[in-house]
Amino acid sequence: MSGDGSHRNDDAPAGSSDDGEPAGSDTEEPSVEALRRQVEEKYDFDDFGPRDMERMTPEEWDAAFDPETWITGTELLDRVEADMKQRIADRDVFARIERLSDPDRLVAYSDEGYAVVFGDGSVKGEGIVLRDIKPSVALCSMDEYEAPELQQGEVLPHPSEVPEGSGSLGHRMMLFVGVAMAVMGVLLIGSTVVSGSERAVIGTAFGLGFIVVGVVLFVIVANARLSDRFRSEEYRDRLRAVGRGSDEQPTVLDELETDDDDATDESGDTPSHGL
Incomplete structure (x- = not known):
């Protein structure tokens, strides 16, 4: 190797190629x-x-996620509001959505926590609602994500609009089959007793089997309907807990407004909520 070549290699900085x-x-x-x-x-x-x-x-x-292309400001809050309302309508999330101003922010709350989203994409809160809203904020800040159309008005139903139970066709079919099985069992036992045939024991056994199956189906349908009523009442209680059906402002909104007032009094300026 020539001396010139060795000089070039020695002078080149470590971790660099020959062309710099x-x-x-x-x-x-x-x-x-x-x-x-x-x-x-x-x-x-x-x-x-x-x-x-x-x-x-x-x-x-x-x-x-490329931070240079993130959506922020009012557009981000609009997209998050639309996305969360769609998830609430799909029963994927249980929460109530409020849009507050000064500063402009989005509040989602339920009986299991709350979350506040600000225009810069920062989020604060606690509980399940905070966990549920973070993916929506992340997705809605991406330009590639297509947020759903914003649903106007309240998404959660009024407690009085929640039905008592599903009343599904499946329950009715099971009830019909149960009645039919029980009637068949009674008729089979009655016919074997009246006829007095040698196979009366077998007929009675089959009749009792039909009756047992019918009773089991009755119990299943009754339990399913009771469960539906229990879930409906539980859902109504959760709706009342977030202020649906009431003119009173939920406690969580009072606390947020109190925190804002306290922060303003201490600083003399509008509070900053960046995380």
């Missing part, structure tokens, strides 16, 4: 793209939920 470019620069970008493709294959962003957020590593998060 850092070593590994050619492979850095493809690695990010490869990780992004892996994230897109691993997660279903059309059905992105809290469990997916817990599984996602910081590297996967940085690869999936």
Whole structure:
């Protein structure tokens, strides 16, 4: 090897190629793209939920979400409101949505916690509602995500609009089959007793079997209807807990307004809610 060649290698900085470019620069970008493709294959962003957020590593998060293209401000709050209302209508989430101003923010609350979303994408709160709203904020901040149309008005029903039970066709069919089985059992036992044939024991056994099956079906239907009524009443109680059917403002909104007033009094300015 010539002396000139050895001089060039000695003078080149460590980790650099001969033309002065850092070593590994050619492979850095493809690695990010490869990780992004892996994230897109691993997660279903059309059905992105809290469990997916817990599984996602910081590297996967940085690869999936580009902070330079995030949506913020009023548009973000509008998208989150539309997304959450759709999830509430689909019974995927139980919460009530309120839009507050000064500063502009979105509040979601239930009997199991609350969450406040600000225009910069920061979120504060506690409980299940906070866990449920974080995926919506993450998705709605992405320009690629198509948020649903905003549903106007209240999404949660009034407690009086909740039906007592499902009254499903399946329950009615089971009840009909149960009645038919019980009647067949009684008729079979009656016919064997009246005829006095040698097979009366077998006929009686079959008749009792039909009656038992009919009673079991009766019990199943009755239990299902009681469960439906219990769930309906429980749902009404949850609706009342968040202020549906009442003119009183929920406690969580009073607490948030009190916190804002306290923060304003201490600083003399409008409070900052960034996390």
